[in-house]
Amino acid sequence: MARRMKLKEASLVNRTTIRVRFSEVDSMRIVWHGEYIRYFEDGRESFGRQFSGLGYMEMHEAGYFVPMVHVEVDFKSPLAVGDTVIIETRYINSEAAKICFQYVLYRESDMQVVATGESMQVFLNRSFELELVSPLFYQEWKKRWNIE
DSSP states (O other): OOOOOOOOOOSEEEEEEEEOOGGGBOTTSSBOTTHHHHHHHHHHHHHHHHSTTOSHHHHHHTTOBOOEEEEEEEEOSOOOTTOEEEEEEEEEOOSSSEEEEEEEEEETTTTEEEEEEEEEEEOBOTTOOBOSSOOHHHHHHHHHTTOO
16 A cells, blocks of 8 residues: 655755666666665755755754654655656754655656655754754754744
């Protein structure tokens, strides 16, 4: 039975494209399942460039580590070498001290959804202690991008 991820209201959305490389496919000539996590990472990096202040190095310079604590992928249709993939990265606001994204990956040639997913990251201070309140830089980032 196919699961269907419920898309939440996104505060901000970024779209970027990548081309599937030979090194990303398996012996069945389709993209190996682990590469989708890398595609999500590509989407988060692109998101951070578009919506400055939430890039990995910017968060590190603010004094925080932001580890991944949850990631989920639902596979819908295979990708092959040479396919161009549109990665839609959707920022989902939360009152909690965490960063949540949802992802929709489309094959550009036919705009078919090939995968959906979500991820959650938390904030650790330089002593690797979990922050229970959103760091000041994150609160300021939300204000700058009109996220309530």
